[in-house]
Amino acid sequence: MQDKPMPHAVRGEAAMVASGHPLAARAAADLLSRGGSAVDAAIAADAVMGVVEPMATGIGGDLLAMLVPPGAAPRSYNGSGRSPLAFDAALLAPLPGGRLPERHVHTLTVPGAVRGWHDLHREYGRLPWRDLFAPAITAARDGFPVGAVAAREWALFEPVIASDPVSAALYRAGATPRAGESFRNPELAATLAAIAHDGPDAFYKGAPAAAAEQASRARGGVLAASDFAVHEGEFCTPLRARFRGLEVLECPPNTHGLSVLHALQALDALPLDPEDARTPLDMVRCMGEAMAHAKRVVADPAGNTVCTVVVDAQGFAITLMSSVFKRFGSGIGVPGAGFALQNRGFGFAAPGQLNGAAPGKRPYHTVVPGAALRDGAFHAGFGVVGGAMQPQGQVQILVRLAAWGQELQQAIAAPRWRLEGERALAIETGTPEAVVRALREAGYTDPAGQGELGGRSDFGGAQVVQRAPQGHLLGGSDPRKDGVALACESVRR
Numbered sequence: 001m002q003d004k005p006m007p008h009a010v011r012g013e014a015a016m017v018a019s020g021h022p023l024a025a026r027a028a029a030d031l032l033s034r035g036g037s038a039v040d041a042a043i044a045a046d047a048v049m050g051v052v053e054p055m056a057t058g059i060g061g062d063l064l065a066m067l068v069p070p071g072a073a074p075r076s077y078n079g080s081g082r083s084p085l086a087f088d089a090a091l092l093a094p095l096p097g098g099r100l101p102e103r104h105v106h107t108l109t110v111p112g113a114v115r116g117w118h119d120l121h122r123e124y125g126r127l128p129w130r131d132l133f134a135p136a137i138t139a140a141r142d143g144f145p146v147g148a149v150a151a152r153e154w155a156l157f158e159p160v161i162a163s164d165p166v167s168a169a170l171y172r173a174g175a176t177p178r179a180g181e182s183f184r185n186p187e188l189a190a191t192l193a194a195i196a197h198d199g200p201d202a203f204y205k206g207a208p209a210a211a212a213e214q215a216s217r218a219r220g221g222v223l224a225a226s227d228f229a230v231h232e233g234e235f236c237t238p239l240r241a242r243f244r245g246l247e248v249l250e251c252p253p254n255t256h257g258l259s260v261l262h263a264l265q266a267l268d269a270l271p272l273d274p275e276d277a278r279t280p281l282d283m284v285r286c287m288g289e290a291m292a293h294a295k296r297v298v299a300d301p302a303g304n305t306v307c308t309v310v311v312d313a314q315g316f317a318i319t320l321m322s323s324v325f326k327r328f329g330s331g332i333g334v335p336g337a338g339f340a341l342q343n344r345g346f347g348f349a350a351p352g353q354l355n356g357a358a359p360g361k362r363p364y365h366t367v368v369p370g371a372a373l374r375d376g377a378f379h380a381g382f383g384v385v386g387g388a389m390q391p392q393g394q395v396q397i398l399v400r401l402a403a404w405g406q407e408l409q410q411a412i413a414a415p416r417w418r419l420e421g422e423r424a425l426a427i428e429t430g431t432p433e434a435v436v437r438a439l440r441e442a443g444y445t446d447p448a449g450q451g452e453l454g455g456r457s458d459f460g461g462a463q464v465v466q467r468a469p470q471g472h473l474l475g476g477s478d479p480r481k482d483g484v485a486l487a488c489e490s491v492r493r
Contacts (some may be wrong), residue, residue, distance in 0.1 A: 009408035009466070009474040012487025016473040017041060018463040019308040020056075020385070020483035023144060024048040027135035028310055031127060032488040038312035039067075039124035040132055042320040043117045045308040047136035050113070050339070051188060052144055053482075054171060054328065055153050056385070057306045059191065059203065060212075060339040061324035062109075063116030064251055066238065066369040067124070068378045070315035076251040079116030079233035080365050081109040081344065086222040087359045089351045098350050100357070103160065103330050105221035107345035109363065110231045113322050118200040119233050124316070133196035140189035140338070143182040147482030149461075151179040157327040166215065166333030167340050188338025204228045208337045215334050215341065223341075238371075243268050244402035246380075247373040254355075257368040259391045262290035264398065272403045277438040280417070283399060284444065287392055288419055294391075296354075305367050305390065307383030309465040311473055313488075317465065319369035319381040370394055372402075379467055385481070386460035389418050393460040401466075408466055408476040416459045420447040428459045 010016070015038075017028040027048050028041035036044075042065070050058035063079040091106055092098045100107050121129055146154070154176045162173035170185070177183045194202040203209065209228035216223035238249040241261035248264055250257030266286040272279050305323035323342070324330075330343035347363035349355040355364050366387045372379045380401075384393030393416060400411035415430040417439070425444035427436050440446075461481035466474045475485030 007409055009476045010485040010487050012473045012475065013489060014313045015311060015488040016465045016475040016485065017045065017308065017310045017488065018465050018475045018477045018483065018485040019045045020049055020306045020461060020463065020481050021052045021147060022482070022484050023052055023135065023139055024308065025484045025486045028308065029486045029488045030135070031132070032310070032312055034127065036127040037124055038310040038316040038318045039120050040127045041310045041312065042308050042318045043121060044132045044135055045310070046113070046117070046306070046320055046322050047133050047192065048139055049306040049308070049322070051136050051140045051185060052147065053150050053306055054185075054340070055150065055157055056327070057113075057322040057324055058339045059114050060111045060329055060334065061113050061322055061342040062111065062344060062365070062367065063113040063320065063322040064255065064365070064367045064369055065116070065120060065321070066249055066251065066319040066371045066381065068317040068371050068373070068381065070378070074238050074249050074371065074373070075235050076238045076249070076369070077116060077120060077233060077235050078251060078254070079112035079119070080254060080362050080367070081112040081231055082227070082360045082362050083109050083345055083348070083357060084222045084224060084227050085360045086224060087357065089357060091222070092351060092357060100346055100348060102326055102346050103343050105216060105219040105330070105332065107330055107343035108216055108221055108223040108332065108341050109344040110223070110227050111342060112231060112233055114195060114200050114203045115231055116233050123235075129199065130196040133192050137189050137192045137196065140185045140192060143184040145180050146177040146183050148179040149480070149482045151177060151181070153327060160328045160331040164331050164333050166335050167328065167331055170333050170338065171328070185338050187336055191337050191339070204231060208334060211334045211337050212341060215332050219332065241265050243398060245374060246398070246402050248398065249371045249373070251368055254362045255365045255368050256291070256294040256391055257370065259290040259294035260368065260370065260394050262293050263287045263391070263395045266290070267395070267399065272399060274404045277434050280435050281438060281442055283395065284417060284419065284425060284439065287395055288422065291388070291391065291419065305385040305387070307369070307385050307461070307463040309381040309383065309463045311378070311381065311465050311467070315378065317371065317378045317381045319371055319383050321367045321369045321383045321385070323367050325366070366390055368394070372398070380464060382462065382464040384460040384462045386458045388420070389458060389460035392416070392418055393462055397462055397464070408464060408474045412462045412464060412476045412478050418459055426459070
């Protein structure tokens with residue numbers, strides 16, 4: 001990655017979007033050009049992402065957001081779903097250690113994305129609700145060219161969809177789409193059209209909820225349509241910490257956003273010299289301590305996500321992230337509805353612990369949309385997808401931006417490291433040899449062969465929009481993913 005010419009961040013004067021797929025970014029930019037709010041644009045992009053990256057997100061997953069309205073206090077939104085009300089810890093007794101495996105019918109939790117879209121739109125939307133879904137419906141109905149990164153992950157996680165007859169047929173197990181090949185999902189198009197026409201009740205009190213119950217019951221699960229009907233999200237106050245002149249905002253628990261702040265606070269007191277090989281050691285150590293702290297006070301991490309960051313012409317900023325957790329979530333498809341259910345319940349700890357599984361409870365959540373203020377005003381919105389990579393990627397990018405003064409796209413594209421255990425550290429190709437040597441000599445070992453990601457670690461995918469000191473906007477999108485940043489200059493007022 002580092003041998004290629006380094007592209008610069010996209011510059012814009014009026015509005016900016018950074019998202020994980022060109023179709024999603026264009027959908028957001030189009031709504032901004034029609035006078036839509038940043039929230040309108042982010043919802044449209046997120047709906048498209050659920051079509052074009054079904055292994056990462058969709059209406060079977062959750063949604064969280066960080067919002068920075070101009071001249072008003074920042075807010076976060078937690079749309080994560082809860083475990084079934086009929087869940088009983090006794091269901092875990094036959095499982096080793098009383099812990100749920102990564103993919104199991106009892107990992108199903110209520111999807112929060114659709115309710116989250118509606119709650120955000122009700123508060124901050126400007127365009128009609130149904131207008132937000134036209135790009136996603138078109139892509140699902142007529143087909144779209146599968147991105148290179150998405151095609152690679154689709155093939156890599158084919159065993160997940162092959163294990164379920166509904167998902168196998170829906171996502172083409174045995175013949176997963178190659179990069180550039182068209183893929184259609186007419187069932188999802190119909191579900192999104194119903195949501196666009198009738199609102200969230202079409203999902204939470206309609207056919208998708210009933211079909212989800214059917215899929216769960218068929219495997220011996222307890223997720224019910226009645227769990228969908230009572231789901232609610234909530235707006236809440238962000239957590240905050242200072243770092244190198246910035247005030248960094250993260251979502252409160254049940255997310256592990258506090259681990260970002262814990263690490264940054266520890267690092268803020270250190271020199272962080274970019275030329276000193278000890279600096280990466282300090283960063284890894286502080287990050288490890290922060291993640292251990294989060295594990296004690298929240299729960300256990302992992303997963304996959306998508307991120308969209310939008311700033312509109314009025315200065316409203318949103319970082320919106322959604323996820324089905326592991327690739328393709330639980331792998332359990334919802335018959336006739338065009339999506340698979342998330343496996344967020346894998347985030348529960350063993351029974352009896354702080355985050356032990358229980359009825360109607362939210363598990364530890366890896367999705368952490370972030371933002372930063374400078375002198376009380378919006379400075380940046382950011383997210384790094386990739387489960388436990390999310391807080392680690394945020395810390396590494398923020399150090400590069402705020403402590404080292406790197407250019408935005410350079411900070412995003414730079415090689416990363418990823419803690420996958422207390423002393424297991426994956427190091428991305430392109431990392432300077434002196435840094436690699438220092439980390440390995442300090443006892444951090446290669447995690448090859450450990451778990452689902454071991455040996456081919458996912459180093460995440462960042463989307464960032466930043467307000468430059470001169471007032472213009474900079475957008476950066478991670479080359480590790482299929483996304484882009486787009487400036488939107490002609491905004492109709």
